[in-house]
């Protein structure tokens with residue numbers, strides 16, 4: 433049986449990527465630090481993926497096991513020595529932490545196995561696999577680097593499936609939206625995985641996804657949070673926010689149409705389809721999950737700042753994006769470590785210095801000016 437090693441046995445790991453490998457006949461070893469999930473995977477050896485829809489579809493995922501990367505380093509290395517795929521869904525900030533173990537394992541792997549192994553980071557981040565690759569290569573000696581580069585393929589990818597925080601305590605089962613898309617960039621012939629779509633150039637796919645699905649979701653989360661809403665579905669019932677989401681996606685859409693020559697009508701239909709996905713009442717997706725880690729989401733390459741900067745460069749409107757950025761600065765749930773850090777930074781340094789630092793925006797530029805105006809207005813509401 434072919435093997436896949438997947439880092440991150442969370443929502444996307446179990447509910448999407450791991451499930452596709454298992455359905456394609458792979459044994460999936462999940463690697464995680466969550467002791468309870470690992471124990472349960474090894475005990476139950478299966479779990480169910482259930483769609484948030486009526487009627488509900490239920491898929492049983494089998495041939496799975498788990499390893500703890502903090503306690504079972506050697507076992508992880510042994511699995512990687514035989515794997516066809518190594519994938520991750522752990523969050524962009526965690527990639528540097530798992531890179532040393534993957535690097536160590538790849539060095540062992542290329543000594544004992546001639547077959548190529550394929551590494552794919554499945555994160556909401558542009559070029560996540562390139563970033564992981566850099567962290568891996570950085571810890572290797574020159575000779576090791578060469579061997580790894582020759583026998584390991586690294587592919588960037590875009591992952592799209594809404595998987596909310598799971599509410600069934602003590603269960604490995606995962607509730608997912610019915611829709612999914614996994615796009616992988618390569619021109620190599622690679623072992624087939626059901627549901628994996630191969631493209632020669634990822635940029636249009638990942639930007640269209642990140643700046644529509646993730647931008648739209650973020651706008652709903654941040655505006656919903658400010659209005660005291662709990663869920664994405666509930667927030668979208670507010671017609672003012674609904675309109676604001678559409679207007680923001682028209683801004684990112686104008687940039688995407690111009691940058692990638694997309695058909696305007698097709699893109700408008702895509703926006704409608706995405707908003708329809710957000711409206712799914714069975715997902716019960718919280719605004720705090722979707723808005724989580726606002727410092728990461730305000731990064732220069734992420735879903736709010738990059739389209740605003742690109743729109744400005746192209747002479748297009750970015751006023752609704754500026755409002756969304758302002759709303760992100762006001763996102764302050766106590767349990768979100770990054771949100772708390774952001775609030776402290778704002779108190780200590782003020783909005784202009786913070787945006788210059790975390791979003792790499794020009795302190796004297798028009799984007800910051802517009803954000804500051806929206807920030808003051810939103811604070812006063």
Ligand SMILES: NC(=O)C1=CN([C@@H]2O[C@H](COP(=O)(O)OP(=O)(O)OC[C@H]3O[C@@H](n4cnc5c(N)ncnc54)[C@H](O)[C@@H]3O)[C@@H](O)[C@H]2O)C=CC1
Nearest residue numbers: 440441442443444464465466521522523555556593594595
């Ligand atoms: N949930 C969703 O709807 C989607 C999420 N994504 C992306 O997928 C990635 C994962 O997201 P989720 O599955 O929602 O998160 P999650 O929090 O459900 O899963 C992450 C898993 O990583 C594990 N982890 C954390 N630190 C670790 C470490 N040092 N070593 C090993 N494992 C570690 C956690 O214990 C957890 O099980 C993120 O990059 C997210 O942006 C992408 C598309 C959809």
Ligand SMILES: O=P(O)(O)OC[C@H]1O[C@](O)(CO)[C@@H](O)[C@@H]1O
Nearest residue numbers: 556592593594645646649722724
């Ligand atoms: O997973 P992140 O990057 O924190 O952001 C949440 C976003 O990712 C998703 O989980 C799916 O792409 C969306 O629900 C949301 O747009």
